[in-house]
Amino acid sequence: MAIRYELIKECKQTGARLGRLHTPHGVIDTPIFMPVGTKATVKAMTPEELKEIGSEIILSNTYHLFMRPGPELIQKAGGLHEFMKWDKPILTDSGGFQVFSLGPLRKITEEGVEFRSHIDGSKKFISPEKAVEIQTMLGTDIMMAFDECAPYPADKDYVKKSLERTTRWAKRCKDAHKNTENQALFGIIQGGMYKDLREQSAKEIIDLDFPGYAVGGLSVGEPKDLMYEVLDYTTPLMPKDKPRYLMGVGSPDCLIEGVLRGIDMFDCVLPTRIARNGTAMTSQGKVVIKNAKYFEDFSPLDPECDCYCCRNYTKAYIRHLHKENEILGARLLTIHNLKFLLDLMKKVREAIMEDRLMDFRNEFFKKYGYED
Numbered sequence: 556m557a558i559r560y561e562l563i564k565e566c567k568q569t570g571a572r573l574g575r576l577h578t579p580h581g582v583i584d585t586p587i588f589m590p591v592g593t594k595a596t597v598k599a600m601t602p603e604e605l606k607e608i609g610s611e612i613i614l615s616n617t618y619h620l621f622m623r624p625g626p627e628l629i630q631k632a633g634g635l636h637e638f639m640k641w642d643k644p645i646l647t648d649s650g651g652f653q654v655f656s657l658g659p660l661r662k663i664t665e666e667g668v669e670f671r672s673h674i675d676g677s678k679k680f681i682s683p684e685k686a687v688e689i690q691t692m693l694g695t696d697i698m699m700a701f702d703e704c705a706p707y708p709a710d711k712d713y714v715k716k717s718l719e720r721t722t723r724w725a726k727r728c729k730d731a732h733k734n735t736e737n738q739a740l741f742g743i744i745q746g747g748m749y750k751d752l753r754e755q756s757a758k759e760i761i762d763l764d765f766p767g768y769a770v771g772g773l774s775v776g777e778p779k780d781l782m783y784e785v786l787d788y789t790t791p792l793m794p795k796d797k798p799r800y801l802m803g804v805g806s807p808d809c810l811i812e813g814v815l816r817g818i819d820m821f822d823c824v825l826p827t828r829i830a831r832n833g834t835a836m837t838s839q840g841k842v843v844i845k846n847a848k849y850f851e852d853f854s855p856l857d858p859e860c861d862c863y864c865c866r867n868y869t870k871a872y873i874r875h876l877h878k879e880n881e882i883l884g885a886r887l888l889t890i891h892n893l894k895f896l897l898d899l900m901k902k903v904r905e906a907i908m909e910d911r912l913m914d915f916r917n918e919f920f921k922k923y924g925y926e927d
Contacts, residue, residue, distance in 0.1 A: 557739040558697065558766055560585075560798045560819075567910040571814045571903075576798055578644040578696040579737055580636065583611045585798065585819040586903055588810060588896045589646060591827065594619045595629070595639045598827050599882075599889040602641045608862060608894040609901065611643060612696075614822045617689050618650030621681070622674055626692035634694030646697040646822070648802070649686045649728075651743075652704045652771075663703065665720070683727035691734050699769065700728040702743040707775045714747035715755075721745045722759040729763055741767040741800065748781055750788055757792040768793050769800040770818070774809070783812055790817035807836060807899055808925050811916050814903055826896050830888035833877045836895045840924040842870070844888070849874045862894040863887075 559577040566573070576583040590597045590605065593616040597605060605613065615635060620626060632638040635645055654661055654668045661670035667682030681689075683701040690698035702721040705714045725742050732740045742765035746752035760768065770789055773782045786801070793799050798819045804810065805823020813821060826836065835842040837857035842849075844856075852870040864873070864887040876884030899919075906915035 556766060557735060557737055558798075560767070560796060562795060564908060566907040566912045568914070569815050569907075569912045570817065571907050571912050572799075572817055572819060573904055573907040574798070574819055576644075576819070578612075578739075580642060580644045580696050581611065583644060584904060586810075586814045586900055586907075587611060587820055588805065588900050589614045589820065589822040590893050591616075591822055591824045592639070592641075592645075593824070594623070595635060597889075597893075598831070599886045600827075600893070602639065604863075604890060605641070605893075606643070608890060609897045610893065612646060613641065613643070614646045614648065615693070615695065616650065616653065617647050617686060617693070617699075618653035618681075620647075620693060621650060621679075621689050622672055626689045630692040630694070634692075636694065644697070645693075645695040646820075647690050647693055647695040647699065649690070649699040649701040649743075650681055651686070651699075651702045652803070654681060655704050655706075663720075665723075667701075683724040684731040687728050687731040687740070691732075691738065695738065697739050697741060697767065698732075700725045700740060700742050700765070702745060702771055704772050704775065705745060705747050707748065707772075707777045709747055711747075711749055711752070714745075714749060714752055718745040718747075718752055718756040718759075721756065722763075725760055725763055725765075729765070739766045741765055741769050741798075743769045743771040743802070744789060744793075745772045746789075747772055748777060748785060750785075753785060753789045754792065757789060761792070761794065765797075767798040767800065769802050771802050773801065774803040774823075779809065779812075782809070783816065786813065786816040786818070793817070805896065807896070807923060808920065810896070810899065811903060811919065814907075815912065815916065826892035827889050830892045831885045833884070833888065835888055836892050838895075838922065840922075844870065844874045844877050844884075846874075856888075856891055857895070860891060860895060860898070862891050864891040 686701035742760040746756040800820035805825040
C-alpha cells in the first residue's frame with residue numbers, strides 16, 4: 556500500500572486528531588496545511604524556500620498540468636517530483652472542480668466531461684479513467700478520484716444525481732488505478748448541504764475502501780456556519796484509521812474549526828493569492844499593506860513571526876514594493892503567509908498533544924479578531 560495513516564492521539568478536550576501520514580516521499584505530521592502548486596510551482600516560491608518554512612506536502616492540479624505542459628512531458632522528465640525538483644510528497648486533485656467551474660464551456664455525460672480548453676478553445680475530454688491515467692503519469696503520492704462538484708446552491712434532486720454519478724465514477728477510478736504500491740487514490744464524499752445525501756455519499760464511497768477520503772463540495776460559496784454543520788455530521792461517518800481531507804479550505808478560522816471536527820488535511824490558494832494582492836495574515840489579524848498607515852511603519856509585518864520576510868523587512872518597505880508592483884513584494888508576502896499557516900498548524904498539533912485545542916482556538920479567535 557502506498558500510504559499508511561497512523562492515529563497518534565485524540566485531544567481529550569475536543570476529539571481532534573493528531574496523526575502521521577506515511578507516504579513514498581516522506582512522513583507528514585497531521586493536521587497539515589498543503590500549499591497549492593497549481594501548475595507545478597507554488598507561486599513565487601522555490602522548493603528550498605518551501606522546505607525552509609516547514610512545508611511537508613504540496614498540491615498540484617491535474618487539469619492545469621493536462622492543459623500545459625501535458626502529462627507526457629512531465630513523465631519524460633521523470634515525473635512531477637523530478638520535473639519541479641520537489642522531493643517531498645505531492646497530492647494532485649483530479650481536475651473535477653476546475654472542469655466543472657468552466658460552466659458553459661463543458662458538457663457532462665455519464666462517460667465523462669467534454670470541455671473546451673480555457674487556453675485555446677480546443678475540445679478536450681476527461682473521464683474517470685483519463686483522470687487516473689494523467690495522475691499516474693504525473694507520479695504523485697496521492698491522487699484524487701474524478702468527481703462531480705455540485706455548485707452552491709443546488710436543488711436536492713440535482714445533488715442526488717450528482718453524488719450518485721460521483722460514486723459510479725469513483726468505482727471506475729478504482730478499477731483504472733493499477734499503481735497501488737506507489738500511489739494512493741482517495742475517494743471524495745459529496746452530497747451538497749443535505750444531511751441525508753452526505754450520509755448516502757459517505758456510505759457509498761467508504762464501501763469502496765479507499766486508503767483516504769476527502770470531503771468535497773464545501774467552501775464553494777456557502778456560509779461558514781453551514782460548512783461547519785455539514786462537517787459536524789459528515790466526519791463522524793469517516794473511518795478513524797484513514798486520513799480525512801477537506802478540499803479548498805485555508806483561512807485560519809476554517810483550519811482550526813475543521814481540525815476541531817476531525818479533519819487531518821487542508822489545501823487552499825488563499826494564502827498565496829492574497830499575498831499577491833497585498834494582504835498578510837498575521838498574529839494580530841489581517842494586514843492590508845497598501846493602506847496609507849503603513850507608509851512609514853518601520854516595524855516587521857508580524858512581530859511574532861520569524862520568517863525571512865519578518866526577520867529582514869519592514870511594513871513600509873513591503874508597502875513600497877507592492878505599490879510599485881515589484882515581484883519581491885509578492886514573494887515576501889507569500890513566504891510570510893505560508894509560514895504563518897504552517898506555524899498555525901504546528902501550534903494546533905501541539906495543542907492537541909496537550910489536550911487544550913479549544914483553549915487555543917478561543918485565544919486565537921480573540922486575538923485575531925474573529926467574532927464568536
